[in-house]
Structures are given as C-alpha cells and as structure tokens.
Amino acid sequence: MKLNSFDEWSPLKEVIVGSAENYISHERELSFDLFFHDNIANDNASRSEWYYPRLNSRATSAAHTNGRRVPIKDRYVAELCEDLEGIADALRGLGANVLRPLDVHPTTSEIRTPAWPASVVPPLNVRDNTLIVGDEIIETSPMVRSRYFETQLLKPVFQRYFQAGARWTVMPRPMMTDASFDLSYVREGTAGGPTEPIVDPQASPYDVGIEMMFDGAQCLRLGRDIVVNLSTAHHALAVDWLERHLEGRFRIHRVHKLSDSHIDSMVLALRPGTLLVRSEKVAEKLPEALRGWDLIVPPEPESDNFPRYDDDDLILTSPFIDLNVFSVDPRTVLVNEACPELMRKLEQHGFTVVPVRHRHRRLFGGGFHCFTLDTVREGGPEDYLG
Template sequence: MTDGTAKLNSFDEWSPLREVIVGSAENYLSHERELSFDLFFHDNIANDNASRSEWYYPRVTPATGGGGRREIRQVPIKARYVDELNEDLVGIVEALEKLSVTVHRPLALDAATSEVRTPAWSASVVPPLNVRDNTLILGDEIIETPPMIRSRYFETQFLTPIFNEYFRRGAKWTVMPRPLMTDASFDLSYARTATVGGPTEPVGDPQPSPYDVGFEMMFDGAQCLRLGRDIVVNVSTANHAMACDWLERHVAGRFRIHRVHRLSDSHIDSMVLALRPGTLLVRSEAVADKLPAPLRTWDLIVPPTPQANNFPRYQDDDLILTSPFIDLNVLSVTPDTVLVNDACPELMRELERRGFTVVPVRHRHRRLFGGGFHCFTLDTVREGGAEDYLS
C-alpha cells in the first residue's frame, strides 16, 4: 500500500476521487467453468440464437458428464492476453496518478496458490482483478460481500493490507455472512427463465451435498449504485434478495435501499452509472424506465451502439465474458472528468458533447476478463458525503 493519510470516505460514484484500489492480474491462467461461474456469466456465455450477432455472444456450450452432470473444465487464457492486460493495468494506474489520485494495489496472486478448498467444494483461484465485486464501500465502512463465484471465495484477503490500514485510520470493517455455496445454494430461476435474448444453455440439476442448507446470500458490491445516502440495488435471484435484506437491516438509519429487479443478471455498472448529480449514463432508455422514480427525472446519456471494430477479434477457443456494452463501465474522477476506454471514440465524443472532460485510457481485453474501469477499481476516498440526491 502506498503512503496515504486520508480516512475511508466514499458515498457516491462521482465526487472528486482521492484514493482508489486498482486490481491485479498477476498469474491469471484460466477460467474454471463450473456451476457458479456459468451462472454468474450466464447472460454472456449462453448459446447464440437468431437475435444475437456472432460477435456479440460467443458459441459456448457446457461440458457434461454422465447423466447430464456438469464437469469442471479449465479454459486456458493465452499468455499474450494476460501480458497485455497487465500493461493496460499499469496504464490505468499511471492515468489516475497523473490526476493526483493515490493508487493502492492488492497483494499479487502467488503462482503456487492454485486452489481454494472448503468442506463443500474446491476451486481454482483467480487474482483480485475486478475488485469492485466483492467489496462495497459505504461512507466510512468496508463491507466484504458474499461471493457468487467459488474461485473468488477468498479474494478479499488479497486486499487485507489495504483494509488493515483503513481500519487503523478509523474505518468500520464488516464481513457479510459467507455462504457454504453448494449447488443447492444457488437460485437458478434467472438463468432458466429470464436471460436476455432468448434460448439459453441448460442448467443441470444441482448435485446433492451433505452441506446443503438451501438458498444462501450471494451478492456483489457491483450490484449497487451509490448516490450519497441512497443505494440502488439490482436484485435478480433469491440469493441477491437475502443479501439485500441483510444490507437493508445493517444500514438502517444511515442509508436508504432502493431495489430494482432483474435489471441484469447481477451487476448494475454496465447498465447504468451516475456520472454526477442529475446525470446518468445508461445502456438504453428501457434501463432507465426500471429505475426508482426520482432517477427517471435525471438527464440520460445513452451512448451510441458499440461497433464491432472497437474490440479485438478472438479465436473460437477464447471465452468472452461480457457484452460489447462493457465500455459503458467508465470511472468518474470528478463530476466532470471520466476515464473512458480509448477504443470507444463514439462514447468519448458523446461525453465530450455533454460537457465532460474525457481521459482516454487503453484497455484491450475487457471482454475476456469481465471488467471495465469501474470493475477494476474500488474507490476508497472521495470528497463527497451522505447527501440526499433523491428527495
């Protein structure tokens, strides 16, 4: 952790940014396809159909064993992509530091750490890259959220030195209940009934475990849109709803929770981001229609449809994890300054037309690693407070 003196303080998505964590991709070798992974990325790895263009969603099918049971399968990531991702992460850090933002980095995944085990299952380990996912910063509190992907179960431990330092400076530090995460823990209803675009991969029947307890809390910080004292939360499964119940009770009297339902399979930050009070960046006006009534009066920026040539072309064995709308996943440094992927000239022009200063930064393989600038960062110190933007 770099030297810093500020206390944890982050209430929204746009106030002047002072300190931030940028994720690490060291020793990212593969994706492990098993039930939790396929459910998490289901909207993007589901089978193609007539309503989807070939570049939009890849043709990926699950590996199955006898009786239709899913087999765990490693999908290697080419070393060239990881090397280029690490180069781009350095570029993100440098861009933020030039804007006078203090940048912290998590512990790197050691190459010898290949597996995580619990009483119920084992999984490969991935590095702490999309650090927005498993932590929610609410004001002066760190909340570690219950993961939705088994391979990320202990991911927040890579952030322990940073969290320790904020705790020493006075931050609250909370860990939400950790799920046992057997097959029976997952609510499969979204994947079976509500995926965008039509026919989807079949989701096999859950396999029994002696540790089955039924549905459990599973939830990511990236399901939350922070607006001062208000938090908009995307809820698409019983797992999310249980976690949102916990969060609502935990922050009662300090924050107001506003639920939106099935805005996406999980994360909200490639559907809608608040760029400053009164202005939303949204994937479409249909997305805005699902938001709480006060937000529907805000100005909307609907970016142009992404173009295929904004993205690298990949081979058939490369597993694509996001839709082309991933570049809506921008990071606000001030209410007027936004980090945007330099491969998106249409989005940059639209933001500039609306009066924003755009800082173009290279990020090539966002579709392979499941995250944009907002996903790869966790803002820990901003100047804003618990303002009321919705009353």
C-alpha cells in the first residue's frame, strides 16, 4: 500500500504496532527524567488519585538517578508482548493490515554517540519518533537518549513505503548533551504537582546549546491542519523546522504547555467534530476553531483497575493513560478493557468500542495510540478547521 495518513480517525487500512521484545531496563539520566518528570514524582497526598498509586519515595530516591539502569522484570515484558499481540490481532480482525518493526536483538544492550552512551529501548511507542503527514514519513528529533536510534528498527517498513512513492525525511539529529535541553518547564513547576528535581546539567565538549527535540505524539493531525503542543525552547525550534518544511502543504497551530510534551493523553480527535479530552479546561488552550467541537470527558474510574507493583518498579504514566485510545474509523475505537466507565461513555456517544487488554501501561509509558503508527487511512487533506 502507498503511505496515506492525514488524520486520526479515517478508515484504517495499514498500521505499525510496536515491539517490546528484549526490553531490559530504564536508564535514569537527565533526558529520561526530563521526559517523564511529571509522572515519576514523589507521592503527593494533596492529590486525589487514590485509584492510581504513585511511585513511593524509596523508588524515587537519589539512588535511581545519575545514569542508573533500573531493571524491568521479565514477567512484565512477557505480558506486555502478549498484550501487543492482542492489539495486533484486534486490528487485523477489524480489517487492517498490521506491520511490525524489527525487534531489538538480545545482544544489543547499549548505543553510543560521541557525546554519551545509553541503554537501548525497543520500538514500542512507535508514535513518538515518527510523524506521518499525508504521503510523508518524518523521523523526528528524539528527546530520550535511549531512543536515539529507535527508528532504525522501522527502516524495513519505511523503505517499502519509500519504494512505493512516499516522501521520507529526517529532522536534524541533536547532539543531545545536557546543554541541549531547556529545563525551564520543569524548574518553574507544572500543573502536575511537585516533581523530582532535575539534576544539574553537566558540561560536555560537544555542547552546542539548545537544540530541536520533538516527538510525533505532540501532534494532533486534522487533515490540512496539525495542532502541535510545545512547552520548551527545544520543542519550539523543532516546530519552527516543521512549519518551514510543511509550508504550503499543512497549517501548523501551536498550543503552549497543554502538557509537558505529548498531546494524546490530553486530547484525541475521534471523528470530525468530536474530541476526547482529559477535561473541559483542555479545550480552552486549543485553537478557536476546535473549541466548538463536541467534547467527551471520561468519568473518573469507579474502582482501581491498575496492577499493583513492587517498590522498585518504576511507574511512568499519569492516571490518564487510558484516554490514549486508537480510532479504527469514525465509529470504532480500541479501548483498554480495564476501563468500563470510558467504554460506556463512548458508547453513549455512538461509538462501537472494541475492548483490548493492556495491563502494564503504568510501567511502559504508553497506550494504544502510542503503540501504533497509522500509515494508511482512507482520508485526505480535508479542511476541518475552515
């Protein structure tokens, strides 16, 4: 099939589902802590997230910083791999062709650039480091060192699309030293509550100052329009690049500090005129043309459906991770089977809900939208915002 993906809801024809094979550890260093800082905070008793226990103080102690690799238990990875197969099977059952990236080979435990070494992360959250805009693949500038070469594991798929006529672009790759990051967002505090301190950045002979770094999951694709969340100077540089690169083909709409980075557990477009949002306040930061769309706000869970973990298990996601649903067409949505309240709410709005198992979303930083990269949909460059 030829690459064609302009929005989040048109009938799905082909999709990449990520891989978690040989996921061994998380590496606690500056880029990782910056990326996940809102969600690896110490317990905050003033918050009402009783149904979502946060990481306790022992697990977030200083012993876990300064480049320490935090191992992931084999059983969690095995169960995640089972759940990924279930996601792929569900999508095949709905008529989509499912592609998979290369697995990380068990002998590949580390990557290295002139500036730093890092452990390897498999291509699980394939939404992050790639943005599909129409007939173009854009490999974005990574924000986490362990994921620097992640798109290499998608090369066989990208090569096939290129041979079928797709454009294929790579954003400038950052040196990604400590000096590359704008730390103002985390140092000024956020709506997410108290966070772990970000350690003092270290000088490097490869410092070049703030660089562009950005994920595809910061974008909401709406035909000819792309809504982009940015919270830092390194995001802003990347959006400058994106705006210039897509000039004349797509319109970029900037929203500021809707979240620390990703947008897809804050707002998702389920069909033209309908948004799934974390809260009605989210709409206040969206472009004016979107504020009149119908809003679906999920109810709070009535029970705690999250697995219990040990103190040394690192929790990476917010309690809103299950909003990270995936649309197969304007009527059909994949939802975590552990979320009956969300499923009922979507059904009340006329959606067909396909429940799929995803147990360990707390540990691996992603939901269904993160784990998938929709490469072929029926839609085109429609004008939904006027």
